[in-house]
Amino acid sequence: MKNVLALTFAAQLCALWPSVSHSADFAAYEQQFPLKGRKTFRAALQEGEALLTQSTLTPQQRTFVLHRTALHLVRLGEYDRARNRLEALASHLSTHPDDSMQGKYHWVHGDLAFRLGHNQSAQSHFLSASQFFSRTQDWRMLSHTYRMAANAVAKGSPDLNAIEHIALAKHYAELDNNISLHNAAFDTEARIYKLFGQLDRALESRQAQLSWLGQQSEPDEAMLSSTYYGLADIFVDFGDHQAALDAFMQSYRYDEQVNDHLYMGQNQIRIAEQFLQLGNLIAANKAYEQAKVLSESIAHKRNLGWAIAGLGRVEFAKKNYPQAANLIGQGLALINPVHSQALHSQHLVWYASALSHQNPAQAIEQLASFFEVTPTDTMVEAAKVLAFAHLQQQDFAAALRYQTHATELLQQQTEQSRLTRLEAKKRDAELHLETLKVNQLQSGLDEQKRQNKLQSVILAAAIIVLLNFFLMFYLYHLKKRKVMEKEAAVLNQALTLKQQLLADVSHELRTPLTVLKLNIEALQHNLITDPDATYTLMQSRLSMLNTLIADIYELAQADTHSLQLDLQIRPAKALFDELLSAIKPLIAQHELKLNTQNTLSDTLEIACDIDRMHQIFNNLARNSCHYTNKPGQISVTITQQAEHLICHFEDSSPGVGDADLPRLTERLYRCDKSRSRDLGGSGLGLSICQKLTELHQGQLSLSHSKLGGLCVTLTLPLVQPAQSDN
Template identity: 80%
Template sequence: MKNLLALTFTAQLSVLWPSVSHSADFAAYEQKFPLKGKKDFHAVLEEGEALLTQSTLTAQQRTYVLHRTALHLVRLGEYNRAQHRLDALAIHLSAHPDDSMQGKYHWVSGDLAYRLSDIQTAQTHFIRASEFFSRTQDWRMLSHSHRMIANAVAKGSPDLGAIEHVTLAKHYAELDNNIPLHNAAFDTEARIYKLFGQLDRALKSRQTQLDWLKKQKAPNKDSVSATYYGLAEIFIDFGDHQAALNAFKQSYQYDQQMNERLYMGQNQIRIGEQYLRLNDLNSARAAFEQAKAINETLSHKRNLGWAIAGLGRVALAKKNYSQAAELIGQGLNLITSDSNPELYLKHLVMYANALSHQNPNLAIEKLEPSFKPMPTGTMVEAAKVLAFAYQQQPDFASALRYQTQATELLEQQAEQSRLTRLEAKKRDTELHLETLKVNQLQSGLDEQKRQNKLQSVILAAAIIVLLNFFLMFYLYHLKKRKVMEKETAVLNQALTLKQQLLADVSHELRTPLTVLKLNIEALQHNLITDPDATYTLMQSRLSMLNTLIADIYELAQADTHSLQLDLHTRPAKALFDELLSAIQPLVAQNDLTLNAQNTLSETLEVTCDINRMHQIFNNLARNSCHYSNKPGQVSVTIAQQDEQLVCHFEDSSPGVSDEDLPRLTERLYRCDKSRSRDLGGSGLGLSICQKLTELHQGHLSLSHSSLGGLRVTLTLPLTARAPSGD
């Protein structure tokens, strides 16, 4: 029908302007519009440029060609040429006014400004375009205009007034009976809600869009697939990976029906990622394998690299670090930082993670140049990977520096999250007001005859809402002030603790460093009569420094939840007999007597990290050796209470005061001189024991010992061993 009308219009032009010798060329050019599907924009642009050189074009024909060539230049990204062409069109329209073409001039000008990020200019042009299309009652272009106004408003500032224009875009698309435009308006609505952090409304919009699409006589499968994909993205933001997985699978099924292999491959990648989140490694591997096979047939480098890297992530989850590094490295070479910097950086961190377990130097070399202290999930993981890699070297100072950065970035993320939640609450209040405006607008579009009556009702509602808004605003600021006061108090307390910790660490480092400096100067000036003894003393002080740094780093790992346990289930009695045997020589060489009693049943089992349990017992034993008078006693009793294992670790005098007792697990806390750390401890042993016990789902407490010293009580969960069959 449209082609028939174009031919009729061309025939009329040939009658009105018989001197036009190239009307056939124009007719052929005109019939190529409107554009649908993939077109060769360069070829069509060349045809239009050739037509503009012809002096025989009518004013209407020249207007048409100027508009179309400007549109093509914008789509091809030739923005300077597009602006010159639009300037020529504006001059031409001033001499030959045409409301429809005036609207299209402003629409293309708005599109150009939008692509150049000149949002205010874009918004102005789109509003002017809607005014001209209202005069001509061009519902299709009116829908386009209001949808682009919504995009410009949302991109320019967090203004939920954009939803009003989305509502108008839907309305005019419905008047034009234009399903693709109506669907595009739904897409814009969901994107705006998601941009403003209103995930529940974005989800509702997508679900409404899906229901609306399925009610159509012939639902567009491509649109349904894209809507399911958008739903999955929102579910990911909610953290509901099972729902996201189901949505991606639905999207994949529609792509499969249309044989859209590009989107099939990408959907399988996203499906694999959700399986990884759900810890279903076999299903994740199958999805990534399928994505790899699809993208190999398409020769799509980025998605192929993404799929191969996904297989590497599965290997990484299985702790197969060699295979993980090889696969993720292959994927990185195909993704490249130029094509998708964010995706590349995310996988670079995973690549370095895999390398850090086998080749920490290479991991540092690959990742460190890309590390930036920004509060993003990727950078937090990067800091943790670098900390682990430096620990493997071992370079505890660098490891501690990156572990500290990871902690700081996590704190910044938490603060950003808090501010985002406050902003979301504020926008939610604004959105309630905006909803009234949208409802008012929809009522006006549906029933224009009742406008006068509705105005009085809306005015009363607006007054009530305004009063509620001011009340909510007042309560919000009142609550915010209280929260800020509380946060200030907590922050001041944290700063005080931080300053105390820094002072204690400085003291702990200064003492051995001073001893080292004095001995080095004495050696330098030949003031030492026994160099070997001096070297032994210096080695002892260096060992103390290294122990202190290692202990501080281990506590920093525990604070950022980076300390992982290698859990195994062992018979409880045999394990604790082994732990007691391990500390026997240490206790004996310090002139202490070990009295041990293990009454656990042979049928009981305990799940723990055996190396960490040795560390706990070794720390407790060293604590007793350092701070007990010689000769002395160490008593260890291990028994079952209900479903728990209870271990009492006691030593002889001297003891600690009631005031000092609850503070012994504080880091670097100084007690009286009888339990001074000058005897060799780092001051962090009990703190580490407490952290490791908590990681084992246990509890550590301190009390006075009947032997005159300190009593440490360790509680761990137990399980009964199933009887073996005959």
């Protein structure tokens, strides 16, 4: 009996063994990823591929492995396999949805598109990823995603959206308390400004980055090194080689502290280049030799070739042309022309320049097929080298031709600079006109604010005087102390309400005005590729301001009882059918479904101002459109209850909290304090609806909708039929 039990247990253990083994394999695979540098991408990819062949993976485990292997394939440059793996991941997620992994799928897809140069597609995927990470409140990935989106935008053309994305990347890095991501956002910001030609702003960004790193309790040496390296690059563009040299040396000191031979070698190369520019050939040669030793120690081919070629440049400066050609040629052979195209092109021209002094025919052979008539610094230098080489061969016609090319390319560069300056002046003139318009608008708003403030003060003063008169008349002898306390309380309340209203209005005006200011600055600095679209955007912002002012004025009229209704008696059913028809296009435009039910009798009548009723329905429809997720629905039900008409206006999710519900009709109140005015409303729609409903002797109430959103209920009195005489 014991033998039978033992055999049975052994059989069960053997059956379970593959599953246990596979689970352990996945656990080991998953555990390695938080530990950076533990394994190479190739080794991790092979482990993942082996796991995908196992049928015992859970759906969540398979999602994880599909995502990681796709990421590794992108990192390894195997883009076709990466695309196929992403398709497999998308198919798997369609049956096993996961918001976090959906976001990571879009992130890897965006990274792939970015590496392939498909910048528009990359932007789209990164922004889709941000939506999923927002749902899961993954601040780390949100910061990472917006930084990559900024890179994709900047790689296409100068666009202010890139800087906006970087601001979001910093914000979410701060929420996550992630120093490395915050530092990476600074790096990207400076690089984008440098790419846009805004060297002064790039310099400001690097200085702000250094200040921010200095505020950290334990500044990271690698981050400080990278920041000083970027700062030095900006000084190089400014032509300040001494400042660049100092910054590169500071960067090298931090790399030396962490013993990073890769960046130590690259820093020594850049230090040598600055010494070369400053004419210190001995120091330049020493730095290149040190860079060579460091690069050899880690077998880094590109930096090794760069350093060897640099030694050749020192020999060239000494006019030792054969040795210069030999060294630059050796270095050029180590620089990959695909992965380091710009660096390879520069060294090819230097190589040909060294050859032209001893072997002009070989120099011509090296550069003739490479040369293009494009106005870049490299091509200008290539044309000059070709002209010199042909001159050495006494081929004066070819020498003249290439010298002419060099001159023409320089002229084209000069012309491009001139046209850029002219375009900037033209934009400045246009911007000046727009600035005048904005200033006029601002003057009008200031005048309106002064008038509103004066009216508020007069109204408050009148109320206080009346209260004082009656209180003093009735309670002078018996309640003098209470009267004074009441007077003070009323005054403070009036002042508080006034200050709150002014603060809210100022905030709502500041948001669109800030957007206008940013667009004007973007036009001023020539960061806008499509001025007409920017002017259209500015016009829409001005329209929003006009709407806000109009709504404030209308509420002020209602408060002072100067808003009059043009009441007409209309058939209730036909009127509300007309109101529903009027809002259908607006709801359809926002891709929402409208369900309506009007059960009123044809004999019922209502007294109302038709234009104001349209305004109420339009405001309610816009409110639902702005704050309803797509796809969603809106339901309007109109019924009779005794002597009143009841209209329920409901929408689907998202809903509002119990604490926010009774405050929605407060002026300028928003549940989400971060919600921008870009949704198009003024924040006064429900307040206006409530006032207009009350003027119709009705009521407006708010509750939770059965559809998951908000339910607005309008209760309006019906016209009573005339009593017939008997």
